[in-house]
Amino acid sequence: MTQYFKIPQSVLVVIHTPQREVLLIRRVEPDPDAPPFWQSVTGAKDAVNEDWAVTAAREVWEETGLDCRPGGALQGALTDWGLENVYTIYPRWLHRYAPGVTHNTERVFGLQVPAICAVTLSPREHTDYRWLPYAAAADLCFSPSNAEAVLQLLRMPPTLQGEGA
Numbered sequence: 729m730t731q732y733f734k735i736p737q738s739v740l741v742v743i744h745t746p747q748r749e750v751l752l753i754r755r756v757e758p759d760p761d762a763p764p765f766w767q768s769v770t771g772a773k774d775a776v777n778e779d780w781a782v783t784a785a786r787e788v789w790e791e792t793g794l795d796c797r798p799g800g801a802l803q804g805a806l807t808d809w810g811l812e813n814v815y816t817i818y819p820r821w822l823h824r825y826a827p828g829v830t831h832n833t834e835r836v837f838g839l840q841v842p843a844i845c846a847v848t849l850s851p852r853e854h855t856d857y858r859w860l861p862y863a864a865a866a867d868l869c870f871s872p873s874n875a876e877a878v879l880q881l882l883r884m885p886p887t888l889q890g891e892g893a
Contacts, residue, residue, distance in 0.1 A: 791846030
């Protein structure tokens, strides 16, 4: 049996409204004693040569049911923020990667939606969601790179937050 390893290239998608309300989703945590793990949409490439924007649109669709893929209702609303984070993979997730892989490169995107909306979570990945003002969302994020990405909303003119990639 061939073992599949995750590609250490992923996306982080900050989904937000024009008023900077941010969607956070709560990750399924196998350890019932662990603190809640709130995050934006994240996910790894399916192939090394997969375009970052394709990965981002796929992950948004899989994790929230929001469709920013070509032909989707939110087509053109996904923005590549041109930011990349390289971080050490948390020890509890190292087994998902090939032996010797210790770092992941994360490309940051934004997806502006017109207003707060209901989302459809993937129950194998997430258990709950919240829309929060950007500062509260940044405070709740488990990952420091996710919190920093949420705070990027303050550094962008409103016209740049939702322009297509």
